[in-house]
Every structure is written in structure tokens, then in C-alpha cells.
Amino acid sequence: MVKIAFVGKGGVGKTTIAGTIARFLSRDGYNVIALDADPAMNLHSAIGISEENLAKIIPISEEKELIEERAGSGSVFIVNPKVDDIPAKYQVEGPDNVRLLVLGTVKKAKSGCMCPENAFLRALLEHLILDIKDAVVIDMEAGIEHLGRGTLRYVDAMVIIIEPGRRSTELAERIKVLASELMVTRLYIIGNKVSTTIEEEFIDNIAKELEIELIGIIPYDNSLKEADLNGKAPIDFVPESPAIMEIEKIEKLLLNFINSDKN
Numbered sequence: 001m002v003k004i005a006f007v008g009k010g011g012v013g014k015t016t017i018a019g020t021i022a023r024f025l026s027r028d029g030y031n032v033i034a035l036d037a038d039p040a041m042n043l044h045s046a047i048g049i050s051e052e053n054l055a056k057i058i059p060i061s062e063e064k065e066l067i068e069e070r071a072g073s074g075s076v077f078i079v080n081p082k083v084d085d086i087p088a089k090y091q092v093e094g095p096d097n098v099r100l101l102v103l104g105t106v107k108k109a110k111s112g113c114m115c116p117e118n119a120f121l122r123a124l125l126e127h128l129i130l131d132i133k134d135a136v137v138i139d140m141e142a143g144i145e146h147l148g149r150g151t152l153r154y155v156d157a158m159v160i161i162i163e164p165g166r167r168s169t170e171l172a173e174r175i176k177v178l179a180s181e182l183m184v185t186r187l188y189i190i191g192n193k194v195s196t197t198i199e200e201e202f203i204d205n206i207a208k209e210l211e212i213e214l215i216g217i218i219p220y221d222n223s224l225k226e227a228d229l230n231g232k233a234p235i236d237f238v239p240e241s242p243a244i245m246e247i248e249k250i251e252k253l254l255l256n257f258i259n260s261d262k263n
Contacts, residue, residue, distance in 0.1 A: 001132075001133055001134070001135070001156075002025065002030060002135040002136070002156055002254075002255065002258055002259075003128075003129050003135070003136045003138075003154070003155045003156045003157075004021070004135075004136070004137050004138065004155060004156060004157045004158075004159060004254065004258075005138040005140050005152055005155045005157070005158045005159070006018040006021075006137070006138065006139055006140060006159050006161060007140045007158060007159070007160055007161070007175055008160055008161035008162060008168060008171065008172075009167060009168045009171045010040065012161045012162065012163050012168050012192060012193075013161060013163070013192040013193060013218070013224075014038075014139060014140075014161040015038065015040070015042050015043050015045075015046050015139050016046045016224060016234060017046075017159075017161055017190065017192065017218070017247055017250075018034070018043065018046065018137055018138070018139040019034065019043050019045070019046025019047040019048075019137075019139070019233065019235075020046060020233075020234060020235050020244060020247045021137060021247060021250070021251045021254070022034040022047060022098050022135075022137040023047065023048070023095065023096050023098055023233070023235050024235075024247070024248050024251040025135045025137065025251060025255075026096035026097055026098050026135075027096055028251075028255065030134065030135035031097070031099075031134040031135065032096075032097070032098045032099065032134065032135045032136075032137060033087060033091065033098075033099050033100075033101060033128065033132060033134055033135070033136050033137070034047055034094075034098055034099065034100045034101070034136075034137045034138075034139070035101050035103060035125070035128060035136060035137065035138045035139065036100065036101070036102045036103060036139050037103040037125065037138055037139060037140050037141060038139050038140060038141045039104075039105040039141055041059060041102055041104065043100060043102070043139045044057065044094070044100055044102075045228065045231075045233065046233055046234070047094040047095065047098050047100055047233055048094055048095045048232065048233030048235070048236050049092060049094045049100055050094070053092040053093060053094065054092075056092050057092055057100070057102050058090060058102070059102045059103065059104030059105075060086065060090060060101070060102065060103055060104055060120075060121065060124065061103065061104030061105055061117060061121060062104055067081075067116055067117055067120045068116065070082055070083070070120060071116035071117070071119045071120040071123075072116050073116055077115070077116040077119055078116075078119065079119050080119070080123055081116075081119060081120050081123050083120065083123045083124040083127050084127055084131065086101075086124055086127075087099075087101055087127075087128065087132065090102075095233065095236065101128075103121055103124070103125070104121075105141070122151060125138075125151050126151045126154075129151060129152075129154045129155060130154055138155070140152075152179075152182055152184065153182040153183050153184055155184065156186060156258045157186040157187075157188060157254060157257065157258055158175075158179055158184050158186065158187050158188070159187075159188045159189070159190055159215075159254070160172045160175050160176075160187070160188070160189050160190070160212070161189075161190050161192050162189060162190070162191060162192070162203065162206065163191070163192050163193045163194075164191070164193070164194060164195075164199035164202050164203060169206045172189065172206065172210060172212075173210060176210055176212060186257065186258070186261070187212050187213075188212065188213050188214075188215045188254070188257075189203075189206070189207045189210070189212045189213070189214050189215070190214075190215060190216045190217075190218065190250060191203030191204075191207075191214065191216070191217040191218065192217075192218045193218070193219075193220045194217050194218065194219055194220060195219070195220040200217055203217055204217075215250055215253050215254065215257075216246055216247075216249060216250035216253065217246070218243050218246045218247060218250075219242045219243060219246065220243075221238075221241050221242055221243035221244075223237070223238040223241045223243070224238070224241070224243055226238070
């Protein structure tokens with residue numbers, strides 16, 4: 001069992017890294033469920049889901065009748081609805097047998113609201129983390145308080161993706177505080193889109209300031225953009241590019257950390 005959550009601000013490359021690591025985990029013998037919990041819902045492109053299977057994807061949050069049946073409606077709802085049958089019904093299969101499940105998002109004025117939709121999605125996330133006996137890779141939204149509070153404490157590792165710049169590092173500070181509140185024991189940083197030695201030093205200094213272990217620095221790689229323009233997963237389009245090779249090293253390092261702690 002390996003449960004990893006990836007967090008970071010929009011545009012930092014979190015989804016590409018999460019999808020690629022899901023593929024590498026599968027190649028290393030794990031049965032992988034990739035959970036798209038980011039409102040942008042782009043994890044399918046990083047995994048390389050076929051057009052045929054892409055058409056089958058239904059964000060769970062859009063299944064209003066199902067949610068009402070399981071969680072109720074309005075101000076009266078079930079806090080812990082039945083969700084154990086959901087992954088098998090809604091997952092689609094991608095390359096390397098990675099299975100994708102799209103959580104979707106709840107559009108509410110207050111992101112912290114409690115409602116049937118949120119109760120259902122939180123229960124599903126908790127089921128995946130606590131009960132699924134496979135590898136689970138979670139592409140989280142930037143603000144992890146919404147669905148993650150009280151649940152992400154059970155992941156094996158939370159990985160913050162940052163790029164050279166103050167905006168992503170300020171979010172990393174906030175995530176560290178939340179992770180501490182949730183008692184997340186394994187918190188790591190990955191630097192992404194790094195072009196120069198100065199930018200590499202910037203990432204390294206931020207990790208030291210935050211006292212979070214830096215487990216990899218991924219170079220800026222224009223071929224990843226080319227993969228997107230061609231509608232291909234980066235791991236398939238440019239498997240030996242510098243960025244993909246660094247992500248593979250990071251995947252091996254994460255497995256080493258997680259499994260050594262469990263043994």
C-alpha cells in the first residue's frame with residue numbers, strides 16, 4: 001500500500017508530476033488508482049487516458065441522483081454515506097493499467113461548507129486512503145483544507161510542488177502549517193520548472209527555511225509542453241527527457257522512504 005497526495009498552486013506542474021509518478025508506480029508492480037481531486041480535472045492528460053476512455057469519465061460530484069440517494073439532500077444528510085462500491089463503477093483504465101477516478105468539485109459560496117455533496121466526496125476520499133489496498137495517487141486542489149482536513153493525515157506522504165517564485169512558496173508555508181495540524185508525518189518538497197543554478201539555490205533555500213526535505217529538482221523542460229500540444233502524456237511522448245527521468249528518480253526515492261518506514 002502506498003498513498004501519496006500531491007499539492008501546490010495551479011500551474012506549478014503538480015498534475016504532470018502526479019500522473020507520471022502514477023505510471024511509474026504501476027511499472028514497479030503496484031495496482032494504482034489515480035484520484036483527480038483538483039477542480040481543473042486534468043489528471044487524465046498526464047496519465048495518457050485514451051479518447052475512448054476519456055469519454056467514459058464522469059466526475060463523481062456531478063452524479064446528483066447518486067449523491068442524493070446515498071447522502072440525502074438539503075439540510076438533512078448522511079455524514080458517512082456508503083461509497084465502497086464507487087471506485088469500481090466510476091474508474092477508467094489508462095496506460096500501464098493505471099485506473100483514474102475523477103472526484104470533481106462542489107461549487108459553493110463557502111468552500112468549507114458541509115453539505116451532502118461534500119459529505120459524499122469526503123467519505124470517498126477517506127475510503128480510498130484507508131480501505132483501498134492498492135497504491136493511491138491523489139492530485140489535490142491548491143487549498144487542501146476543503147476535502148483534505150482530517151483525512152489526509154492518513155496518507156503515507158504529502159508532496160508539495162513549488163516553482164521558483166514567492167507565490168508557490170507562500171502556499172507551501174500554509175500547507176506546512178495545515179500538515180502539522182493534521183499530524184502528517186512525511187512531508188516533502190519537489191522543485192519544478194527550474195532553469196538556472198540561481199533558481200535551484202532558491203528552491204533549496206526555501207526547503208531549508210521551511211525545514212521540509214527536498215526530494216528532487218525537476219528542470220524546466222519544453223518537451224513537456226510539446227507533449228501537451230500533441231495530446232500525449234509526457235511519459236509516452238518524451239520518456240527519456242530530463243524532466244521525466246528526474247520524476248522517475250523521485251518516485252524511487254518516495255518508495256524507499258515510505259517502505260523503509262513501514263519495515
